[in-house]
Amino acid sequence: MTAPVESGTGRTTVPPTATYVFAICRRPDKDVVSALPGLVDGSPVRMLAFGALAAVVQDVPTEDFCAEAWQRRLNDPTDLERCARAHHQVVCAVGAVGPTLPLALATLYHDDERARRRLTADTARFEAALGHVEGRVEWGVKVYAPHTSAEPTAAQSTTAPGPGSGRAYLAGVRRQRDVRRQLYDEGLRAAEQVDSAMRELAVEGRRLRCHGEEPTATGGRRTQVLNAAYLVEDPLRREVASTVESLRRRTGMEIEVSGPWIPYSFAGAGGGDARD
Amino acid sequence: MPATEPVPWDTDEFVAPVGVPLVDLLDRLLATGVVVSGDLVIAIAEVPLIRLSLHALLSSVNKKVPAPWADGGPL
Missing domain, CATH: 3.30.70.60 (Ribosomal protein S6/Translation elongation factor EF1B)
Structure with a gap:
């Protein structure tokens, strides 16, 4: 279930895409991930910078990645495996070039702005965790x-x-x-x-x-x-x-x-x- | 007992080997990873009903059967 977004005008809308987050890292070269397919065709895997860190993200269709869709996916081993391996592939590519914090499968935000705001609030925790896993x-x-x-x-x-x-x-x-x-x-x-x-x-x-x-x-x-x-x-x-x-x-x-x-x-x- | 050597993937880098067992991957992707406050985070491990269906799924994953993943799979 995707909660409707409060828009500035007081009306609620469900945006057509959501921001899926694969991992948090320390700003590697975007080329590391740009060639990867990620979870869906047609939108690139990219870096979303926040402070000195970056989230590795992709725009995904909201209707295919809402809670109901994930519920269905849990009963569809083929699709679940596809998503799990796609997520893992992105995590591995980023992890190959520097310390990386993988996020759990299915971490989504309504948009980049929401993601950036919420992730920024956890910056200190991420920095500590990156230091802990480095090397x-x-x-x-x-x-x-x-x-x-x-x-x-x-x-x-x-x-x-x-x-x-x-x-x-x-x-x-x-x-x-x-x-x-x-x-x-x-x-x-x-x-x-x-x-x-x-x-x-x-x-x-x-x-x-x-x-x-x-x-x-x-x-x-x-x-x-x-x-x-x-x-x-x-x-x-x-x-x-x-x-x-x-x-x-x-x-x-x-x-x-x-x-x-x-x-x-x-x-x-x-x-x-x-x-x- | 003879050591069935379920070999650690023999590479120097994290290159998402094709043979990563799904069951091990799901252990990591669903139960762990950084927990952040997303607008939607499927906290699968914390939901009993889903845990049940996941358990059934995991039991049904037979590692001896190659994953349906020959094409379009990871590197």
Whole structure:
């Protein structure tokens, strides 16, 4: 929903375009983004200066980017993915030339003037956050607990129940459940181990919401027990890789790494986890 | 456990690699990023109903299936 704009004459109108903001940065060359498609055809991605900073923006049709449109988009994985990747592409292009604060998907203002006024009010916060992320990158680390043990367990080696062995069947189900619970508990302990090792290497860590249970490539299932982001000094890439490798050996857990990311998870400088 | 090496993208710059998993991207785009006071900010992570549909979406994103993104995608 786009709230009607109070115009100077007291009448209300909904402007045909809105100002979409991708990121905040320190005034890089506009050529960095001008060749990018952004979210829509026909309007350039551009820099909107405010003070010593700039917002990377694009004019977008209001009706395609109002709240209802985003609601629809959340149920349209293809369109949501298109927008997410377009947003990410702009953020990456700006991030490649200097410290960058990505904004969350779908940050819109009625027009440039409103955007400039509201963003200017946050200048001090942006400056602090830019200083915080400068020279640093984000790494994503996820840990998964398996649902079945790698070694055959009592539960798994139980022979298939014959006819009439309902009790044996139920006992097997219970054992399987116990094994899974045990693996999950081990996973949670490993997650803490991974998190604290990564925090030693990182400037800052942040726990993201775990995605729960999901299928594995081999047809089994696994449960995510850690979904975290770490802000790490840029030159420490090799150390990130070796730390994760040694954590894999120590914990025996499946650990996935992604990165380097533009520091999405640390751009707010507000701290705190995003789990709840 | 054999390390399935879900490789960090092996580039020196942030070049929006095609293979960035959507699920990881949405984690960052929806739940984090700078929060500013926009005229419209979809605070997706804070709205329970939307979180539900998002959760369903995320569960349905199978990373083994290539994104429908072969053309017109990022760099």
